[in-house]
Amino acid sequence: MARVSQEHLDARRRQILDGAAVCFARNGFHATSMQDVLKAVDLSAGAVYRYFSGKEELIAAIAAEVLETVRDTLEKSARENPPPTPEVLVPRALAQMRELRPATLETGEWLFPRLMIQVWTESTRSPALTAVLAEGYAMIREAWGGMARSYQDAGLLPEDADVDAMARAMIALVQGFAAQMALFGDIPPQALADGTRALMSTRRAADGA
Numbered sequence: 001m002a003r004v005s006q007e008h009l010d011a012r013r014r015q016i017l018d019g020a021a022v023c024f025a026r027n028g029f030h031a032t033s034m035q036d037v038l039k040a041v042d043l044s045a046g047a048v049y050r051y052f053s054g055k056e057e058l059i060a061a062i063a064a065e066v067l068e069t070v071r072d073t074l075e076k077s078a079r080e081n082p083p084p085t086p087e088v089l090v091p092r093a094l095a096q097m098r099e100l101r102p103a104t105l106e107t108g109e110w111l112f113p114r115l116m117i118q119v120w121t122e123s124t125r126s127p128a129l130t131a132v133l134a135e136g137y138a139m140i141r142e143a144w145g146g147m148a149r150s151y152q153d154a155g156l157l158p159e160d161a162d163v164d165a166m167a168r169a170m171i172a173l174v175q176g177f178a179a180q181m182a183l184f185g186d187i188p189p190q191a192l193a194d195g196t197r198a199l200m201s202t203r204r205a206a207d208g209a
Helices: 006-027 034-041 045-049 055-078 086-098 111-123 127-153 163-184 189-200
Strands: none
Touching: 006 034, 006 055, 006 111, 034 045, 034 055, 055 086, 055 111, 055 127, 086 163, 086 189, 111 127, 111 163, 127 163, 163 189
């Protein structure tokens, strides 16, 4: 029997993940069966179960891929000189997630925000998925912390700033924008930049705030 190349295996895994992502985003995690996924990717049960044991493993793999994309974006940005400020970085991180495939449903709606809410909901009842997210968010916190330290090195952030607290706040900002997109429709990149810039430009009242 001819040996299957790694390139073929990777392409097949990609095909399954893409089809599952579309199914979950379109119909929701619990309303999607493995039969729906099999039909979407046009593969046999044996072909799919070779890679993934079921829906939970599929959605965990999708979530892990998104988190790794964000981490890579942040780590590359932290090496820039000067580092991009948050009003540049937040839209950039979301734009990199938008480049993941498949990017949109048939309606043109971006997949990621809807998938994000599916993952959050399922993690409340799945310890295994919660563990995947906890590991991924720890990775993202460290990457955002690296960004904060690069701001300190560039003189853009006070030396005594709590970089982990800033990392948590920036994660919340990205999640918040994504949640708005899932619930109310897409947000123009300029709105993300302008809103983040306005937030970062607020000042404490003189001597008494």
